[in-house]
Amino acid sequence: MAHSIRPDAVLIQAVIAGALSFAHLHDLAAAAGQTGWKAWAYPVSVDLLLVAAWRRLRSDGPSRLAWSWFLIALAASLGANVATAGFLDLQHPPAWLRFGIAGWPALAFLGGTLLAHAPDSARHRMPVPPASAAPAPAPEPEHVPEPDSLPVAAADKAPVLPAVDPAPPVPAALVDHARKVADAHEARTGTPIDTDTLRTRLGVPAPMADAIAAQLI
Numbered sequence: 394m395a396h397s398i399r400p401d402a403v404l405i406q407a408v409i410a411g412a413l414s415f416a417h418l419h420d421l422a423a424a425a426g427q428t429g430w431k432a433w434a435y436p437v438s439v440d441l442l443l444v445a446a447w448r449r450l451r452s453d454g455p456s457r458l459a460w461s462w463f464l465i466a467l468a469a470s471l472g473a474n475v476a477t478a479g480f481l482d483l484q485h486p487p488a489w490l491r492f493g494i495a496g497w498p499a500l501a502f503l504g505g506t507l508l509a510h511a512p513d514s515a516r517h518r519m520p521v522p523p524a525s526a527a528p529a530p531a532p533e534p535e536h537v538p539e540p541d542s543l544p545v546a547a548a549d550k551a552p553v554l555p556a557v558d559p560a561p562p563v564p565a566a567l568v569d570h571a572r573k574v575a576d577a578h579e580a581r582t583g584t585p586i587d588t589d590t591l592r593t594r595l596g597v598p599a600p601m602a603d604a605i606a607a608q609l610i
Contacts, residue, residue, distance in 0.1 A: 419436050435494070446460075458508070589602075
């Protein structure tokens, strides 16, 4: 069944505003001496950096890195809109404008690289150790003679204790990562991270989360 296409006023407004901003960035780059395809590449670079920073803010929450590059890209876009409104003589662009346009590719490349490769909890979640790395079975308790074969005093002083399963071994890298996650949680919320939240953030079983939490104290 075909769906009817209904015009969305917000979407139409976004397309118009984006097209105008795109054209202003192109005109500013062309006035600064970037001709041909290079003038068209500048608005693409600015808009992509803006979208990448906004996506980082939406997916990972507020951070100094994402906000910094979002404001830089927004300033470049707004600056082009203002500059092409007659506040600058684009027939004789000032030297600082040429300098800024010429240096933008390196700045945008740095920002895009940092936004794409900065660590975050989703992309760098430590994997759960494979089955081959499961904790070794608890050693069998030593044979204890029956109480009847021991003197009464020895039987009273050496009660048989139940075997306790040892805590699962935790890789050092996982403990370090968990400590970073716990520090980030406490810095953001003001309270120490609890074991259930730690287990969810790391994606590990409950016993291993308990063992990691014990090492973070």
